Structures are given as structure tokens and as C-alpha cells.
Amino acid sequence: MRLKSLRLLALAIGLGLPQASLAEPTALTADGYIDVLTGDVVRDAVIVVDNGRILAAGTAADTAIPDDARRVDLPGKWLVPGLMNVHVHLGLILPGIQMLELADESEAALALRMADNAYKSLLSGVTTIRLTGEVRHADLAVARAIERGQFPGPRIFTAAEIVSITGGHGTTLEPTNDGPYEVRKETRRQIRAGADWIKIAITGGIGTPGGGVAQGLMMPDEIQAAVEIATRHGVKVTAHSGSSDATREAVNLGVKGIEHGYFLDREVLQLMHEKDVWFVPTMIVSQPATFEFFRRIGAPDWYMARVKEVGVDHWKALKTAVEEGVNIALGSDQFPFEPNDGTTATIREAEYYLEAGMTPLEALQAATIQPARMLEIEDQTGSLSVGKLADIVAVQGNPLEDFHALRSLGFVMKGGHVYRNDWGEDDARTVPLPDEEPTDAHYHDPF
Numbered sequence: 001m002r003l004k005s006l007r008l009l010a011l012a013i014g015l016g017l018p019q020a021s022l023a024e025p026t027a028l029t030a031d032g033y034i035d036v037l038t039g040d041v042v043r044d045a046v047i048v049v050d051n052g053r054i055l056a057a058g059t060a061a062d063t064a065i066p067d068d069a070r071r072v073d074l075p076g077k078w079l080v081p082g083l084m085n086v087h088v089h090l091g092l093i094l095p096g097i098q099m100l101e102l103a104d105e106s107e108a109a110l111a112l113r114m115a116d117n118a119y120k121s122l123l124s125g126v127t128t129i130r131l132t133g134e135v136r137h138a139d140l141a142v143a144r145a146i147e148r149g150q151f152p153g154p155r156i157f158t159a160a161e162i163v164s165i166t167g168g169h170g171t172t173l174e175p176t177n178d179g180p181y182e183v184r185k186e187t188r189r190q191i192r193a194g195a196d197w198i199k200i201a202i203t204g205g206i207g208t209p210g211g212g213v214a215q216g217l218m219m220p221d222e223i224q225a226a227v228e229i230a231t232r233h234g235v236k237v238t239a240h241s242g243s244s245d246a247t248r249e250a251v252n253l254g255v256k257g258i259e260h261g262y263f264l265d266r267e268v269l270q271l272m273h274e275k276d277v278w279f280v281p282t283m284i285v286s287q288p289a290t291f292e293f294f295r296r297i298g299a300p301d302w303y304m305a306r307v308k309e310v311g312v313d314h315w316k317a318l319k320t321a322v323e324e325g326v327n328i329a330l331g332s333d334q335f336p337f338e339p340n341d342g343t344t345a346t347i348r349e350a351e352y353y354l355e356a357g358m359t360p361l362e363a364l365q366a367a368t369i370q371p372a373r374m375l376e377i378e379d380q381t382g383s384l385s386v387g388k389l390a391d392i393v394a395v396q397g398n399p400l401e402d403f404h405a406l407r408s409l410g411f412v413m414k415g416g417h418v419y420r421n422d423w424g425e426d427d428a429r430t431v432p433l434p435d436e437e438p439t440d441a442h443y444h445d446p447f
């Protein structure tokens with residue numbers, strides 16, 4: 001018995017899981033922190049964390065550090081809230097070499113691959129994610145295992161399986177859900193399984209051959225069926241949509257989020273603003289600065305042609321959305337940690353928002369408090385406010401002065417526990433982040 005519990009303890013330490021023995025408060029000291037609610041900057045900062053939450057935050061001069069506190073000093077660093085990414089597929093397989101390699105992936109292998117991706121996401125500074133379509137409910141198993149402390153990962157919200165129509169985005173040749181009755185049943189099935197959101201695919205997508213990216217494929221009565229059932233369960237619906245017409249239809253039927261929005265025009269973006277509908281742009285999937293990713297995964301020509309086809313309009317849609325003040329929450333549609341243009345998918349995505357006209361504060365909000373508002377957890381996380389969960393990352397420099405400081409992220413705390421500290425004496429990290437150019441590590445080769 002004793003041996004077993006010792007081994008479990010060793011495992012827990014190795015994985016950086018929260019340990020009961022670390023129950024004493026932690027005091028983080030840094031050059032400064034950013035209040036993303038106001039844009040205020042606090043220099044010479046102290047944040048005291050106790051029981052997983054922020055107990056006090058302020059300047060060193062007026063924030064007392066408890067005598068029993070464990071100190072984590074981060075000189076020269078700035079503290080910002082843990083990043084959020086609300087368009088993620090932990091089990092993502094894009095067209096390319098992976099599709100062949102993972103063609104026979106078992107459910108067990110899928111869950112383990114997703115768990116690994118969850119841990120890497122956390123290490124990259126992303127403390128909360130929303131999953132927008134997984135398969136076989138492996139996401140629910142992974143989310144529960146993280147909650148139980150079986151392995152480390154971000155806080156997970158999930159739309160479980162996409163509710164789609166036959167021939168719709170993300171589907172195979174299998175019949176799926178056609179007509180309002182089948183959509184109702186499928187929506188109920190996902191909510192029963194534990195979905196926090198419902199994701200519907202109302203237009204074609206880049207990754208599915210056939211079915212136009214800009215064509216509304218789901219019928220109004222089908223969209224309405226999903227919204228009605230979800231609403232009765234207190235769950236919101238978000239829609240994969242490329243088109244303005246399909247988006248207008250969906251928004252008027254009560255859909256609360258639009259994913260991608262490749263061809264959204266000013267008029268429909270104004271409607272979204274008016275109706276408080278969230279826009280999750282996922283710019284990284286269509287912009288040239290991040291094409292290297294597609295080359296690396298061996299994306300086929302037809303896929304690249306579709307990516308290029310939507311890129312120009314997608315960029316215009318984002319710029320217009322920023323001008324119109326549409327609520328934007330960051331989503332990458334790639335693994336949050338995926339190397340892109342010298343940084344991670346999440347951070348590059350935020351940089352796109354800056355390039356499209358957001359201020360540094362707005363771009364930081366799109367990666368922190370805005371997704372928290374979208375997920376309705378802004379009273380729990382999303383800013384470095386007293387009482388909220390201690391989801392905190394550190395970067396070298398003030399991102400409001402130089403947004404690229406986010407690229408130097410090297411410290412990750414979630415719920416008061418340090419999962420990564422590149423600048424500490426004992427780096428809590430046990431699994432390295434992928435290099436800029438990963439090797440073919442997914443081939444089984446013990447030598």
C-alpha cells in the first residue's frame with residue numbers, strides 16, 4: 001500500500017499535478033501585471049494566490065506577502081491572465097499525412113493523443129479551451145480526467161460532436177441528421193452526453209471536399225430545431241459558417257456564435273453586433289503567414305486552393321468586424337500550441353487581431369476576458385482580479401507596449417498550481433513543447 005501511494009505521489013510530482021502539500025499561499029512577484037478589465041498597468045507587482053484563487057493583487061508597496069507564502073519571483077516579467085482559445089479540436093486530423101497514419105486510430109489511442117494535446121496546450125499558456133467538435137465523446141472523457149486531476153490540462157468546455165447534416169461540413173458519407181426531428185434528437189443526445197455548447201455546421205467548410213464554403217446547406221427548420229432544444233437546456237448554439245446569408249439566417253434564429261465567418265459582410269457583422277453574437281475568427285487557417293503549417297502537415301493541393309480562395313475575404317471580414325465592434329473571442333482551429341510563424345497558433349491568432357486593427361489591449365482581451373464572457377465564466381477567470389481562479393501566465397515585457405512580448409511566454413499557473421516556469425530553478429515542465437519544425441515523432445520507431 002505504502003509503495004503504491006509513494007508511486008502515485010511520484011507520478012503526481014512528475015506530471016505537475018496539484019499536490020496537497022503545496023496548500024500554503026504562493027506570492028508571485030513581477031515587473032508588472034495587466035488588468036485586462038480596465039487596461040490599467042500595475043508596476044512592481046505582487047499577486048498572492050491561496051487555495052487556487054487570487055487573494056490579493058497590487059503593488060509591492062501595498063500588498064502584504066503572508067509569512068508562510070511560497071515565493072515565485074519573476075524579475076523582468078509581466079503577468080497576464082491565462083490565455084483562452086475557444087475553437088479547438090484536440091483530436092484534429094487535417095487532410096495530409098496524418099490522415100493516413102491515423103486512419104485506424106482506436107478510441108483509446110484517440111483519447112491519449114487528445115490528453116497529450118491538452119497538456120501541451122496548457123504548457124503553451126492556454127488555461128481554458130472550448131472544443132468545437134470532437135468524435136466518439138473522447139473529449140468528455142479527457143475533460144473529466146483533467147477535472148479529476150488524473151493528468152494536467154486546461155479547463156475544457158466542449159460542444160461534443162458536431163450536429164451536422166448529410167453532406168455537411170465535417171461529415172463522411174454516413175447519413176447524419178436531416179430534418180428538424182433528427183436534429184432535435186442529435187442535439188439532445190449531445191447535451192445528454194455533457195455538451196456545454198452545441199455546434200452546428202450550416203455551410204460547407206475548407207476541410208470537406210464538395211459543399212461550398214459560402215453556401216448555406218443547413219435548412220432554417222434544422223437550425224431552428226437545434227436552437228430550440230439547446231435553449232430549453234440552457235445551452236447556446238454556435239455555427240460553423242462561411243457565408244453572410246447563412247449567418248444572417250442563423251443569427252435571426254437565435255444562434256449565439258459564428259465560427260470562421262470567411263465571407264461575412266459589413267451588414268451581417270452589424271447584425272451580429274446588434275444581437276450580441278460572438279465571432280470566433282480562426283484567422284490562422286486562411287492567412288499566408290501561417291501557410292508553413294499546411295506545408296508541414298502535407299496538405300493536398302485542393303485543400304491549399306480552398307485556403308487561398310477564402311483568405312482575402314476572411315481578412316476583410318475580420319477587419320470589418322473590428323471596425324464594427326463585434327465581440328471577438330480567440331479561436332485558432334489548430335492545436336493551441338501548434339508552431340506557427342515563430343510562435344504558437346494561439347499567440348499568432350491574437351497578433352492577427354492586432355494587425356486587423358485592434359489595440360494591444362483589445363487583442364489581449366480577445367484572448368482572455370472576452371472568451372470568459374462568451375463562456376459565461378467571467379466571474380471565475382479571464383482577468384487577474386481578487387477572488388478569481390489563479391490562471392496566470394508570465395511574459396518578458398509589457399504586451400500593451402510590445403504585443404510580441406507574448407511570444408516569450410515562459411510561465412504557466414492554472415488554479416494556483418505552477419505547470420511551467422522556464423525561469424525558475426525547478427522547471428515544472430516534464431513534456432517539451434514541440435519544436436518549430438517537429439520531427440516525424442508520430443511514426444512508431446523506438447530507435
Ligand SMILES: [Zn+2]
Nearest residue numbers: 087089132333
Ligand atoms: Zn474547427
